Amino acid sequence: MRKNGTNWELYASGTVPEPTPNPEPTPAPAQPPIVNPDPTPEPAPTPKPTTTADAGGNYLNVGYLLNYVENRTLMQRMGDLRNQSKDGNIWLRSYGGSLDSFASGKLSGFDMGYSGIQFGGDKRLSDEMPLYVGLYIGSTHASPDYSGGDGTARSDYMGMYASYMAQNGFYSDLVIKASRQKNSFHVLDSHNNGVNANGTANGMSISLEAGQRFNLSPTGYGFYIEPQTQLTYSHQNEMAMKASNGLNIHLNHYESLLGRASMILGYDITAGNSQLNVYVNEVYWQ
Numbered sequence: 001m002r003k004n005g006t007n008w009e010l011y012a013s014g015t016v017p018e019p020t021p022n023p024e025p026t027p028a029p030a031q032p033p034i035v036n037p038d039p040t041p042e043p044a045p046t047p048k049p050t051t052t053a054d055a056g057g058n059y060l061n062v063g064y065l066l067n068y069v070e071n072r073t074l075m076q077r078m079g080d081l082r083n084q085s086k087d088g089n090i091w092l093r094s095y096g097g098s099l100d101s102f103a104s105g106k107l108s109g110f111d112m113g114y115s116g117i118q119f120g121g122d123k124r125l126s127d128e129m130p131l132y133v134g135l136y137i138g139s140t141h142a143s144p145d146y147s148g149g150d151g152t153a154r155s156d157y158m159g160m161y162a163s164y165m166a167q168n169g170f171y172s173d174l175v176i177k178a179s180r181q182k183n184s185f186h187v188l189d190s191h192n193n194g195v196n197a198n199g200t201a202n203g204m205s206i207s208l209e210a211g212q213r214f215n216l217s218p219t220g221y222g223f224y225i226e227p228q229t230q231l232t233y234s235h236q237n238e239m240a241m242k243a244s245n246g247l248n249i250h251l252n253h254y255e256s257l258l259g260r261a262s263m264i265l266g267y268d269i270t271a272g273n274s275q276l277n278v279y280v281n282e283v284y285w286q
Contacts, residue, residue: 049106051148052195055185056249057107058146059199059239063181064256065099066140066155067234069114070177071207088123088132108147116140116155122163130165149187149195155179169213169226178204181236189245197249199241205234211264226264226279233257259286 049057072095096115122134135158142153159177164170184198211228215221238253266279 051187055146090121093118111145114142132163151185153183155181173209175207195245197243199239201239203236207232221268228262230260
């Protein structure tokens with residue numbers, strides 16, 4: 001407090017502080033340069049087998065398919081054993097068909113028509129046991145149609161079987177087969193020149209099948225259902241052949257295990273001493 005004339009007034013003592021300066025603004029961070037990534041290089045194309053190598057490699061597939069069509073079910077192979085004579089029978093069967101666009105790995109697909117014939121005989125061992133044993137021979141001819149040409153294949157085989165046919169509709173069937181396959185092909189190479197080759201290999205297979213028929217009518221005739229299952233093991237020996245253009249082709253032996261499950265819906269028609277069996281079959285292979 002101080003006197004100013006005749007008045008008293010209040011005042012602040014000391015010095016007025018300097019104002020706090022504003023801080024320098026923080027500089028914006030530098031932007032990194034935009035770098036465009038290098039384009040992903042195109043992968044190198046995978047070389048394809050020549051037409052000669054393709055047809056030679058498909059020898060394995062041809063052999064596999066020949067085994068497949070020969071190892072048919074019991075119903076396809078001998079007709080219906082349930083209707084044959086009590087002591088045994090002599091039977092003859094022909095078959096044929098086609099398989100389309102069978103491709104594997106780098107090998108191109110091909111079509112193959114085939115036809116064959118089987119002949120055999122069996123005998124029931126005793127009146128008390130419905131067990132039939134038999135022998136059979138057969139031959140299959142095929143015509144593979146490759147992407148670069150065509151070929152021929154032949155399989156000659158023989159085998160034995162044992163079939164058990166129970167009165168309650170159950171059956172089992174064991175088949176052992178030995179075969180010898182011959183294969184030849186004619187294709188055009190990249191220069192349109194013809195190339196030929198042929199080879200031979202031996203093989204064997206064992207098949208076990210079982211099923212159970214359930215009649216849907218009390219008479220035992222009419223509609224029925226029949227679940228089936230089958231397991232087939234096959235072995236094919238190695239094979240070597242030399243094409244006319246000098247290419248050596250060597251195929252190692254191979255083994256396969258094929259399983260099948262199926263369901264049959266059928267109808268038995270009886271007229272006097274004749275019997276007709278009509279059926280449809282739903283099959284799953286693995």
